[in-house]
Amino acid sequence: xxxxxxTVHLPLICxxxxxxxxxxxxxxxxxxxxxxxxRTLAQxxxxxxxxxxxxxxxxxxxxxxxxxxxxxxxxxxxxxxFGLGFALEGFSFFVEAxxxxxxxxxxxxxxxxxxxxxxxxxxxxxxxxxxxxxxxNAWMNHPRGFRMSHGKxxxxxxxxxxxxxxxxxxxxxxxxxxxxxxxxxLVAGWYAICFLRGRFGxxxxxxxxxxxxxxxxxxxxxxxxxDWAARVVAVNQPVKLxxxxxxxxxxxxxxxxxxxxxxxxxxKYGIAIPHMLSLLADHSWNGEIKGLDTVPANDRPPVNVExxxxxxxxxxxxxxxxxxxxxxxVRLRLRRLPRSRWFYRAVVLTGPLALVAAVxxxxxxxxxxxxxxxxxxxxxxxxxxxxxGIPIGYGTLVLVYLALAAAVAWxxxxxxxxxxxESVSEVANA
Amino acid sequence: xxxxxxxxxIIAGLIAYAVLAGADFxxxxxxxxxxxxxxxxxxxxxxxxxxxxxxxxxxxxxxxxVSWTAYPRALSSVMSTLAVPFALALIGIVLRGTAxxxxxxxxxxxxxxKIERVFGLSxxxxxxxxxxxxxxxxxxxxxxxxxxGNLLTSWANPTGLVIGVLSVAxxxxxxxxxxxxxxxxxxxxxxVHAFRVRALAAGVGAGVLALVGLVVVHADAxxxxxxxxxxxxxxxxxxxxxxxxATLTLVVARRYExxxxxxxxxxxxxxxxxxVAQRPYxxxxxxxxxxxxxxxxxxxxxVAVVVGAVVLVPSLGFxxxxxxxxxxxxxxxxxxxxVTPVQESPNSSVRIAAAAAALLVxxxxxxxxxxxxxxxxxxxxxxxxxxxxxxxxRPPENTH
Numbered sequence: 001x002x003x004x005x006x007t008v009h010l011p012l013i014c015x016x017x018x019x020x021x022x023x024x025x026x027x028x029x030x031x032x033x034x035x036x037x038x039r040t041l042a043q044x045x046x047x048x049x050x051x052x053x054x055x056x057x058x059x060x061x062x063x064x065x066x067x068x069x070x071x072x073x074x075x076x077x078x079x080x081x082f083g084l085g086f087a088l089e090g091f092s093f094f095v096e097a098x099x100x101x102x103x104x105x106x107x108x109x110x111x112x113x114x115x116x117x118x119x120x121x122x123x124x125x126x127x128x129x130x131x132x133x134x135x136x137n138a139w140m141n142h143p144r145g146f147r148m149s150h151g152k153x154x155x156x157x158x159x160x161x162x163x164x165x166x167x168x169x170x171x172x173x174x175x176x177x178x179x180x181x182x183x184x185x186l187v188a189g190w191y192a193i194c195f196l197r198g199r200f201g202x203x204x205x206x207x208x209x210x211x212x213x214x215x216x217x218x219x220x221x222x223x224x225x226x227d228w229a230a231r232v233v234a235v236n237q238p239v240k241l242x243x244x245x246x247x248x249x250x251x252x253x254x255x256x257x258x259x260x261x262x263x264x265x266x267x268k269y270g271i272a273i274p275h276m277l278s279l280l281a282d283h284s285w286n287g288e289i290k291g292l293d294t295v296p297a298n299d300r301p302p303v304n305v306e307x308x309x310x311x312x313x314x315x316x317x318x319x320x321x322x323x324x325x326x327x328x329x330v331r332l333r334l335r336r337l338p339r340s341r342w343f344y345r346a347v348v349l350t351g352p353l354a355l356v357a358a359v360x361x362x363x364x365x366x367x368x369x370x371x372x373x374x375x376x377x378x379x380x381x382x383x384x385x386x387x388x389g390i391p392i393g394y395g396t397l398v399l400v401y402l403a404l405a406a407a408v409a410w411x412x413x414x415x416x417x418x419x420x421x422e423s424v425s426e427v428a429n430a
Numbered sequence: 431x432x433x434x435x436x437x438x439x440i441i442a443g444l445i446a447y448a449v450l451a452g453a454d455f456x457x458x459x460x461x462x463x464x465x466x467x468x469x470x471x472x473x474x475x476x477x478x479x480x481x482x483x484x485x486x487x488x489x490x491x492x493x494x495x496v497s498w499t500a501y502p503r504a505l506s507s508v509m510s511t512l513a514v515p516f517a518l519a520l521i522g523i524v525l526r527g528t529a530x531x532x533x534x535x536x537x538x539x540x541x542x543x544k545i546e547r548v549f550g551l552s553x554x555x556x557x558x559x560x561x562x563x564x565x566x567x568x569x570x571x572x573x574x575x576x577x578x579g580n581l582l583t584s585w586a587n588p589t590g591l592v593i594g595v596l597s598v599a600x601x602x603x604x605x606x607x608x609x610x611x612x613x614x615x616x617x618x619x620x621x622v623h624a625f626r627v628r629a630l631a632a633g634v635g636a637g638v639l640a641l642v643g644l645v646v647v648h649a650d651a652x653x654x655x656x657x658x659x660x661x662x663x664x665x666x667x668x669x670x671x672x673x674x675x676a677t678l679t680l681v682v683a684r685r686y687e688x689x690x691x692x693x694x695x696x697x698x699x700x701x702x703x704x705x706v707a708q709r710p711y712x713x714x715x716x717x718x719x720x721x722x723x724x725x726x727x728x729x730x731x732x733v734a735v736v737v738g739a740v741v742l743v744p745s746l747g748f749x750x751x752x753x754x755x756x757x758x759x760x761x762x763x764x765x766x767x768x769v770t771p772v773q774e775s776p777n778s779s780v781r782i783a784a785a786a787a788a789l790l791v792x793x794x795x796x797x798x799x800x801x802x803x804x805x806x807x808x809x810x811x812x813x814x815x816x817x818x819x820x821x822x823x824r825p826p827e828n829t830h
Contacts, residue, residue: 061487
């Protein structure tokens with residue numbers, strides 16, 4: 001249930017993190033060049049931003065209640081350790097809500113420079129807010145800053161637990177960049193649809209270039225950062241890595257398997273690349289990789305779910321990096337946007353794929369931690385609520401989310417259908 | 431002392447939520463009960479909450495996160511036992527937020543009316559559900575433990591229901607007063623008159639309901655009644671009653687901004703009265719001191735709240751100043767075309783080269799090094815993105 005809510009909230013988080021900076025960039029371009037196209041772009045995007053933020057407020061509220069409703073023992077036992085992260089996130093959310101309102105309602109009501117500045121706190125609060133939440137997740141993966149005594153957390157040091165945590169940084173950078181990829185490709189995908197429909201004036205080109213520039217620059221970096229993330233996991237959560245790779249026995253010079261599935265302790269029908277896993281995770285030819293059998297069978301995560309989601313994320317990420325390098329090459333060498341319709345069709349697909357990759361990434365880190373909710377400290381089954389009637393709640397929630405998605409789609413469509421102002425559309429068709 | 435501090439934050443949050451978000455709910459209720467052709471009235475109610483309702487709503491999240499940090503055991507008991515009213519409130523919140531976003535894009539007409547009805551209904555459901563939850567806690571129906579209380583009778587009892595109704599009524603009353611004040615600033619005199627009459631009616635109605643509520647509490651929840659009729663509790667109730675009467679007088683005298691403050695005071699006093707009446711227990715048998723988190727956590731929370739307040743108070747002040755002074759009401763034509771374009775240098779090859787170097791070195795450091803070398807690598811990678819963004823985000827002219 002919480003997984004469902006997180007999946008719904010995730011794209012909205014991505015927009016909360018990454019979209020404001022795109023809007024501000026467009027407005028900044030307008031202030032520098034006086035080009036009406038950018039002003040229109042920033043204004044129209046800011047409406048989308050507000051809509052998605054409003055929905056994000058709603059789904060975020062659901063999430064914060066679900067923590068208490070669904071996981072009372074988790075919150076009850078560890079609230080004092082990780083709650084601080086959410087308290088800080090609450091403040092970030094507050095600042096974001098305040099300045100997003102000032103920004104969107106302040107068009108033509110504040111001085112241009114003041115208006116631009118009013119958008120800056122939105123970007124900063126987006127960064128800090130996600131930092132605090134990811135700090136909580138990093139702590140769940142790598143619990144520090146407290147001791148357990150008779151089922152209670154004592155000797156609690158919340159600052160150390162949340163921010164003195166070596167797990168935080170790779171998770172934060174990885175997620176933060178992922179948000180830019182998701183938003184960049186989704187927005188670019190929309191304008192790629194415009195291209196395919198033969199509506200690709202200056203306005204659409206400007207929007208397309210900004211969005212795709214973000215996605216194309218971030219995608220290759222994300223692959224490198226992903227390598228860092230994998231190494232941190234290898235050191236701190238060897239069982240998770242073993243599940244990601246379907247490795248039963250501790251092995252030196254372990255091979256990497258692409259595709260296939262895990263059965264009876266090995267990967268079947270996969271393509272094995274000798275020594276590759278050791279090379280990737282340990283940076284050595286014969287590095288020792290710990291296997292699943294380092295822990296009892298009931299302490300292992302479901303291997304196939306874990307492998308499948310991990311490979312989905314890595315596969316999509318790699319494709320993105322290749323597409324990105326190709327795009328940058330065309331832009332810099334030929335000094336133009338690509339012309340092939342296939343390129344634009346691919347960009348349309350990247351948006352949904354980016355979301356799939358982001359969700360798969362979260363499944364990788366969450367399922368890989370199972371059966372623990374707090375790694376090596378509390379099992380998920382111990383954390384869950386004793387209340388009955390959860391299936392009813394689940395069904396209701398699904399309906400609510402479907403309605404929400406339909407409503408968002410409708411609003412975005414209405415926003416897109418508002419015709420461009422004359423001054424811009426004339427330039428656009430020239 | 432330290433273990434009580436977060437409680438003050440929570441009470442402050444509850445007051446802010448009740449008097450700010452409450453008024454937004456109330457505006458929704460007026461929309462629900464307006465006549466079909468009262469479009470001006472509905473639009474006024476909707477527009478006045480536009481810039482502030484999201485910020486007002488965040489107080490609820492603030493209350494939840496402070497509670498679970500400072501009093502985790504109490505919150506987990508409350509949430510698991512009162513799952514039903516909280517789920518109802520959540521549905522209301524979702525519908526409300528969605529309806530608001532939809533309404534902004536819908537053209538006036540049948541569809542818009544339907545969306546407004548949904549908005550209005552959810553504006554009744556949410557404060558009612560939250561009110562019943564408050565009633566459940568206040569009347570001692572939520573025991574300590576994971577879903578230890580009855581899922582239904584913990585809130586669907588006389589006190590819970592009457593406090594639910596009372597929450598709706600106070601929201602309604604607050605909104606009437608605020609909207610009258612806003613109408614005086616922006617609206618035509620007819621609108622001011624319309625809301626003035628409504629404010630008087632809602633004020634009397636809420637007052638009567640509050641008295642009925644006291645009778646129910648007397649019969650149903652003895653501990654709460656005892657707390658409310660002794661010491662600080664009775665003082666708070668008296669303050670609330672006086673402030674309520676003052677609000678009506680001020681509305682009659684057409685001093686709407688003062689009426690706004692007085693009506694908020696009337697509601698705030700009730701929240702304080704509840705807190706005083708329950709002292710020192712959060713839940714039956716669980717005192718504030720017993721429920722509080724460890725010392726370190728409380729200190730950390732205190733630091734967070736103080737730092738947060740330093741950022742938040744001026745920001746909120748800025749938002750409400752802009753709103754109440756009417757800066758969002760009118761378009762300011764003077765501010766247009768004040769932009770002076772800057773000539774940009776088209777040559778960006780140096781930046782591109784620097785970006786490429788940052789990518790290569792950064793990737794090398796990130797993959798091969800640890801600790802500081804790795805950090806440097808990540809910084810370089812981010813530098814690559816920033817350096818590359820300028821040249822790449824500018825669309826080439828004449829593509830076709």
